[in-house]
Amino acid sequence: MALQSCVxxxxxxxxxxxxxxxxxxxxxxxxxxxxxxxxxxxxxELARNIYLYAGSGKVCFEKIDTIExxxxxxxxxxxxxxxxxxxxxxxxxxxxxxxxGAGLPGVRRLMDEFDIKSxxxxxxxxxxxxxxx
Amino acid sequence: xxxxxxxxxNYLLISIQTEIDDNTAIQFQEDLLSxxxxxxxxxxxxxxxxxxxxxxxxxxxxxxxxxxxxxxxAKVVLTGIQPAVAMTLIDLGIHLQNVPTALNLExxxxxxxxxxxx
Ligand SMILES: Nc1ncnc2c1ncn2[C@@H]1O[C@H](COP(=O)(O)OP(=O)(O)OP(=O)(O)O)[C@@H](O)[C@H]1O
Ligand SMILES: [Mg+2]
Numbered sequence: 001m002a003l004q005s006c007v008x009x010x011x012x013x014x015x016x017x018x019x020x021x022x023x024x025x026x027x028x029x030x031x032x033x034x035x036x037x038x039x040x041x042x043x044x045e046l047a048r049n050i051y052l053y054a055g056s057g058k059v060c061f062e063k064i065d066t067i068e069x070x071x072x073x074x075x076x077x078x079x080x081x082x083x084x085x086x087x088x089x090x091x092x093x094x095x096x097x098x099x100x101g102a103g104l105p106g107v108r109r110l111m112d113e114f115d116i117k118s119x120x121x122x123x124x125x126x127x128x129x130x131x132x133x
Numbered sequence: 134x135x136x137x138x139x140x141x142x143n144y145l146l147i148s149i150q151t152e153i154d155d156n157t158a159i160q161f162q163e164d165l166l167s168x169x170x171x172x173x174x175x176x177x178x179x180x181x182x183x184x185x186x187x188x189x190x191x192x193x194x195x196x197x198x199x200x201x202x203x204x205x206x207a208k209v210v211l212t213g214i215q216p217a218v219a220m221t222l223i224d225l226g227i228h229l230q231n232v233p234t235a236l237n238l239e240x241x242x243x244x245x246x247x248x249x250x251x
Pocket of ligand 1 (some may be wrong): 045049050053054078080081082083089094095096097098099100101102103104105124189190
């Protein structure tokens with residue numbers, strides 16, 4: 001696999017494309033079925049948020065392979081409206097679209113590392129890692 | 134893409150076999166409600182054995198479909214949720230507490246028989 005593989009998110013079906021690619025990479029890296037499902041679900045949440053709130057963007061995957069640790073990193077970026085109050089969107093149940101408000105707090109629990117950078121009218125970058133045990 | 138809905142006596146049976154995108158899920162919600170209305174079915178089993186991921190959107194659609202069917206007078210049972218899917222749902226904070234479930238299609242059907250007293 002190349003250092004980084006990306007899926008552009010422009011249409012609704014790209015959400016499915018992104019989670020399938022992510023799951024394939026996770027399987028190939030040796031993640032078990034439960035972690036594969038966690039990774040695919042997290043990708044689905046991030047990709048849908050891009051589609052819904054930013055219109056378009058991309059989700060990229062990177063294999064982390066060092067002597068101490070192996071894992072899979074996903075980076076979701078968009079140039080959308082940005083998130084002003086990060087504390088608020090990380091609360092369970094907070095939504096501006098009549099969703100469940102489960103996506104972002106869910107991704108934090110599904111993955112091992114989670115980081116969000118966002119600026120109003122500039123865009124959002126969310127990075128999450130699952131370690132291979 | 135459309136999810137097929139089968140009628141068996143008084144029940145509707147659905148086995149979701151494909152990767153579901155958001156449109157398919159919404160279309161399914163509409164199709165099921167109109168099929169309940171047309172057929173006057175009193176029970177529905179949705180089998181999820183082949184479903185590998187349920188994210189927050191699909192969970193919301195499934196939860197809504199149970200509530201809406203209930204309003205119309207039909208009981209819905211979800212069956213065959215895979216272990217990995219159950220675990221990711223809990224991570225998402227989704228408990229589907231008021232949703233009747235069963236291990237497999239067969240047990241789903243007997244659960245309907247019991248609940249509907251037929
Ligand atoms: N990429 C993004 N750009 C701008 N705003 C975002 C982005 N992602 C999330 N948000 C904001 O954060 C809120 C919470 O997102 P989250 O994914 O947790 O829940 P949701 O999308 O509203 O519902 P669910 O994911 O359960 O269907 C969203 O309603 C939206 O306002
Ligand atoms: Mg979301």
